[in-house]
Amino acid sequence: MRFFSSLYPLAFIMVSGVIALFYVSHTTLTSWFRRDVCFSQPSITFVELPSEMHMSERVQYKQPSVLHGRSDVASVTPWLAPIVWKDTYDPVVFDHIYKNRNLTIATTVFAVGKYILFMHDFLETAEKYFMVGFNVHYYIFTDNPKAVPEVKFSPGRVKTIIEVPGSKRWQEISSRRMEMIQKTIEEHIKDEADYIFCLDVDTKFYDYWGPESLGTLVACLHPGYYEQQRESFPYERRSASTAYIPNNEGDYYYGGAVIGGLVGEVHKVAKTCRENLELDASKSIEAAWQEESHLNRYFLYNKPTKVLSPEYLWQDFKAKTKEIRTIRFSQVIKNYAEVRPNQ
Amino acid sequence: YKDKIMPLTICNLSSHNFMLISIFYIIFSQHSERSKVLLQHGVGLSKTLTHIPTKVLTMKLQLMRGDVLTVTSWLAPIVWEGTFDSAVIDGIYKPLNVTIATTVFAVGKYITYLKDFLESAEKHYMVGYNINYYIFTDQPENIPAVTLAAGRSLWSLRVPAFNRWQEISLQRMSFIRKAIEEQIRKEASFIFCLDVDMRFDNHWGAEALGNLVAVIHPWFYQASRDSFPYERRPESLAYVHADEGDFYYGGAVFGGLIDEVYKLTGTCEEHLVIDKGKDIEAVWQEESHLNWYFIYNKPTKLLSMEYLWSDEKVKITELKVVRLSTIKKNLAAVRPN
Numbered sequence: 001m002r003f004f005s006s007l008y009p010l011a012f013i014m015v016s017g018v019i020a021l022f023y024v025s026h027t028t029l030t031s032w033f034r035r036d037v038c039f040s041q042p043s044i045t046f047v048e049l050p051s052e053m054h055m056s057e058r059v060q061y062k063q064p065s066v067l068h069g070r071s072d073v074a075s076v077t078p079w080l081a082p083i084v085w086k087d088t089y090d091p092v093v094f095d096h097i098y099k100n101r102n103l104t105i106a107t108t109v110f111a112v113g114k115y116i117l118f119m120h121d122f123l124e125t126a127e128k129y130f131m132v133g134f135n136v137h138y139y140i141f142t143d144n145p146k147a148v149p150e151v152k153f154s155p156g157r158v159k160t161i162i163e164v165p166g167s168k169r170w171q172e173i174s175s176r177r178m179e180m181i182q183k184t185i186e187e188h189i190k191d192e193a194d195y196i197f198c199l200d201v202d203t204k205f206y207d208y209w210g211p212e213s214l215g216t217l218v219a220c221l222h223p224g225y226y227e228q229q230r231e232s233f234p235y236e237r238r239s240a241s242t243a244y245i246p247n248n249e250g251d252y253y254y255g256g257a258v259i260g261g262l263v264g265e266v267h268k269v270a271k272t273c274r275e276n277l278e279l280d281a282s283k284s285i286e287a288a289w290q291e292e293s294h295l296n297r298y299f300l301y302n303k304p305t306k307v308l309s310p311e312y313l314w315q316d317f318k319a320k321t322k323e324i325r326t327i328r329f330s331q332v333i334k335n336y337a338e339v340r341p342n343q
Numbered sequence: 344y345k346d347k348i349m350p351l352t353i354c355n356l357s358s359h360n361f362m363l364i365s366i367f368y369i370i371f372s373q374h375s376e377r378s379k380v381l382l383q384h385g386v387g388l389s390k391t392l393t394h395i396p397t398k399v400l401t402m403k404l405q406l407m408r409g410d411v412l413t414v415t416s417w418l419a420p421i422v423w424e425g426t427f428d429s430a431v432i433d434g435i436y437k438p439l440n441v442t443i444a445t446t447v448f449a450v451g452k453y454i455t456y457l458k459d460f461l462e463s464a465e466k467h468y469m470v471g472y473n474i475n476y477y478i479f480t481d482q483p484e485n486i487p488a489v490t491l492a493a494g495r496s497l498w499s500l501r502v503p504a505f506n507r508w509q510e511i512s513l514q515r516m517s518f519i520r521k522a523i524e525e526q527i528r529k530e531a532s533f534i535f536c537l538d539v540d541m542r543f544d545n546h547w548g549a550e551a552l553g554n555l556v557a558v559i560h561p562w563f564y565q566a567s568r569d570s571f572p573y574e575r576r577p578e579s580l581a582y583v584h585a586d587e588g589d590f591y592y593g594g595a596v597f598g599g600l601i602d603e604v605y606k607l608t609g610t611c612e613e614h615l616v617i618d619k620g621k622d623i624e625a626v627w628q629e630e631s632h633l634n635w636y637f638i639y640n641k642p643t644k645l646l647s648m649e650y651l652w653s654d655e656k657v658k659i660t661e662l663k664v665v666r667l668s669t670i671k672k673n674l675a676a677v678r679p680n
Contacts, residue, residue, distance in 0.1 A: 074413075076420045079431045079435060080420040080426065082418040082419070082420055084418065088416075088418070089416050089418050303435065
């Protein structure tokens with residue numbers, strides 16, 4: 001009798017434990033459901049905006065026309081991803097859709113060696129034009145943390161400086177970006193941001209760059225090649241390289257200076273490109289344009305869900321063409337001999 | 344004494360383990376919540392590592408369609424002939440082996456449209472993809488025998504026959520929502536909800552797939568928003584103000600990811616029930632509620648009028664191909680009221 005009476009409290013604990021477990025799993029699952037997490041088959045693989053384009057209130061804006069849009073440029077790719085040009089979208093609608101979602105946009109930028117000199121203008125113009133009104137977390141990779149300039153940030157915008165080794169070769173600095181981006185996403189960014197943009201530092205903002213640029217996987221058309229045929233794209237053409245693209249393939253030539261998307265997607269880009277760069281290095285091959293070649297190969301097989309027009313990546317030395325109605329982000333004119341550690 | 348201690352320790356350990364397991368479960372699930380949500384909505388296109396065969400297309404940024412709008416003001420593509428490359432689209436979607444649920448309501452005399460609908464769908468609709476047709480009908484025994492291609496199957500779901508056609512229309516949202524909950528979500532990744540009194544005439548394919556897909560109504564694409572037939576009485580939850588609205592969407596075609604359409608049908612059902620409680624029926628039944636929903640939850644892809652035309656309309660030059668068309672019919676003959 002004493003044996004059994006001592007079992008009662010234990011049985012009680014066990015049963016409560018089981019009930020608690022069921023209760024907890026039930027409420028956790030239903031709260032996931034209420035948060036509208038996709039409960040259908042996993043791996044919905046898909047080329048589009050991830051979240052609802054939800055507006056919580058009435059907004060006034062001009063009615064769009066079915067039969068009239070910009071007739072001088074293609075505003076959609078053959079896989080139906082939008083190509084973002086000025087006057088193809090309404091900033092009012094976008095501001096309302098994204099306003100209350102409290103998103104954080106991570107922004108990585110590499111300023112190694114003398115490239116730290118570009119940091120000030122980059123940050124200052126970013127504060128004026130880039131994702132204004134959003135939480136932005138800059139991740140500045142540099143071998144000279146003390147030289148990072150103090151720039152006044154608007155509320156909700158912060159920076160983290162990450163020290164990285166310098167290099168005697170600019171090509172190596174360029175190639176190692178992928179590894180750094182991958183690691184930093186894994187160690188910090190995945191818990192701190194929703195979207196990420198990886199931008200070049202030797203560039204300045206001249207006009208607004210806003211939430212119209214957000215998407216699951218975002219690439220940008222290189223300003224030097226958007227008018228050319230695929231055979232003249234500077235893809236890597238040696239079949240021994242993992243970045244190889246033959247002459248009769250390729251959609252666009254994307255610029256390595258701008259990569260964006262959901263953190264999870266850009267992580268995949270960085271990881272794959274890094275692995276391919278290492279494979280090439282083991283065979284003593286360096287692709288024609290380093291990680292930009294690998295990026296182009298990645299985007300051929302993993303099509304971006306949104307493509308930014310060359311408005312989002314211009315070059316100061318290029319004259320504006322008639323299709324370009326505004327320049328938002330442009331590479332500054334520089335003396336390569338002065339800023340690069342090698343030729 | 345030993346005999347008492349042994350069972351004590353084992354029982355203790357088990358309940359202790361239960362507690363530990365449940366604690367770890369909670370902690371783990373909360374921590375990875377954010378990344379889970381992000382990844383679940385992710386692209387996953389990288390799974391397609393096989394090379395996508397590309398046609399020789401001039402990828403210059405030349406204009407493919409300069410005569411129509413190909414992207415909305417919120418950057419959702421509008422699908423027209425010439426804007427997409429089927430080879431690329433199929434290269435992306437076919438390897439994913441997705442199943443596309445397709446609901447259609449064939450109640451009362453509308454069951455007579457089912458044969459042509461299914462036969463033409465087998466020829467033109469999502470050819471080469473796995474399709475589950477879900478036929479909502481009051482007469483499952485009258486569903487015509489149509490040969491379905493491989494990977495395509497048909498389910499019948501019984502619904503009551505109403506004596507008002509408006510009632511059938513209104514209840515669709517509720518039936519679809521229930522069917523998604525009880526069955527469809529386990530069987531498909533995408534869903535399209537189509538009207539039955541229609542016929543496929545040309546390719547209607549995977550270029551239509553998207554998170555949340557609507558079609559531009561063939562009768563109102565040129566109208567200004569204040570003449571769209573939105574519900575204009577403020578008492579209804581489908582009320583749209585005269586200076587609101589993007590496009591007027593057709594209720595005959597809507598679709599998307601299962602959970603997106605689940606949200607849509609759930610919201611419309613709720614609104615329909617509330618309206619009914621106030622004795623108000625929106626001017627175009629569930630199409631009015633759908634249009635309200637799409638103003639506040641913008642579709643991520645729009646289908647042009649190629650994807651929903653009408654036999655009664657004269658083709659316009661911008662329409663290079665008619666893919667799906669509502670059949671001209673004698674309304675008095677087929678409607679119960």
